[in-house]
Amino acid sequence: MSRELHHKTLVLGSGPAGCTAALYLARAQLFPAVLAGPLPGGQLVLTPEVENYPGASGPIASMALMDTMRAQAESFGAQFLPDTIVRTDFTRRPFLCVGEEASYTAEAVIIATGASARWLGVPGEERLRGCGVSACATCDGAFFRGKTVAVAGGGNAAVDEALFLSRLAAHVYLIHKRDTLRAEAIQKERLLACPNVTCLWHKRVTMCQGDKRLEAVTLEDTQTGTSELLPLEGLFVAIGRTPETEVFQQQILLTEKGSIVITSGQTGTSVPGIFAAGDVCAHAHKQAVVAAGSGCQAALEAEQWLGRNPLREA
Template identity: 50%
Template sequence: MPNHHRLIIMGSGPAGSTAAIYAARAELNPVVLEGLQAGGQLTITTEVENYPGFANGISGPELVETMKLQAERFGAIYRPDEAVQVDLAQRPFYIQTHESEYTCEALIIATGASARWLGLASEKKFMGHGVSACATCDGFFFREKEIVVVGGGDTAMEEATFLTKFATKVTIVHRRGELRASRIMQEKAMSNPRIHFALHKIPEEIIGEEYPLRVTGVKLRDVRDNTTSVLSVDGVFMGIGHEPNSKLFQGQLDMEPTGYIITQSKSTATNVKGVFAAGDVQDHRYRQAITAAGSGCMAALEAEKFLEG
């Protein structure tokens, strides 16, 4: 028999854990399926300086671990397991995980989004030490520095433009000769004296120092003649987009063409009654820990109301 619970929360990032804190304090005994990245995206960053309540900043892993401890204090149960299949057409809802089977009366989806990375070993090595995928979050650390933004679409233009507030020089590296970004975004980037372009180039390796771990450059390969060159920079930002972790719900929940789950206005309710979505999986706009936590709180309050009804 599947394990039955009143409320299951999928995801243990800021959205999932905030939902867990509220739901546990409402005595709903939520079960949190942590997924493969327990703690979510903040576990791959070093310093978080913009989460309220921490005057001196806090490390990403410590912040999400503290949220988990806070939820557990009120009775939330965390399981190191990942949902692999769901059936939202049946009541109670059915969830199959690697380890087990669950049913629940209400479900909060907080499965987040994944930044797209290049897949280089050196990129992984310097993640949080000069390599980032979030300009809003980490731009501040690059005051008076030179950086690279990878990508040729609107995300890359937007990130590069934003980063010129801090960096003295931002080089957009793109593999093609033309950019994919909308004309208006391209024009904005091209007219910015701090933005430079390295077209027909792909980053082959991120170069840096060991002690302390920091980026000092990026090796670029020209796709036209395979020659390589090294650009000296202090940071590398990925601007190649994000992918919401929503595949599991395709065909069962209303989604935008990009895969973001659609929620009702000023609510976390999806098109299926009793299923709520919070955090980056339904937010392509703000993508911040605080907004994810805020919508996690909303989801728990809405789930509580739904369960009372």
């Protein structure tokens, strides 16, 4: 691969954070190229509808929302390219991002590569995603008002999801392969005191069942190996998220879990000129509107930084 393309600014990722960053950079005449990556439109396109994105009177089709965000950025001159970054070098400026199709250099880079939900990988799970199987209670919990649901997992995220759902669903099962939760004590206490929550210890989901929608899960006892059927209308998988940061290792500071460490309350990373926005950042609230907001913030901070740090021609 020989092509090397230079852009004033580069945005890595085309989810809500990347599209919003591109919109603001383009309007500021910073000529962004957006590398759309392996999932054009980002995580939101994995769900059919969004109900909690502000500005709509009813549910919005996720694909249409992301197409509109992209078109809006393009209308101001942002250039979307179908490439995925496989290597970066942030020790030099212009910064270098090597893609599968070409190499890209830029004076400032905004990383908006997101974090993918981890799934159980059991039969039926993928087919029923969006039809009873979800990885986000804040996003999809409202569809399960008055219904029976379960959360799979045993960490902080699982306990938070179960507590959130307990306020909406008729009954919540927490399915965990051990008999202790790896969560903050206060959250554990709250969960165990909830009258409509039952913890199913030493159990793991081995299959999601249902024709068009989830109807039940098969549970295996991790001690005895016996199986049983648990009728359910919703299953929330809460076993963590994987930040998409492999290509930034050794280049910028990451947390132990691989999220990008950003300057408190801002979007700067450990390398001046490299900014990060959205779910890829540590402590980000994993919601589209938050990602979009931080994409805007990253673009504004990049604009200010470029004003103070113009690249001198060699």
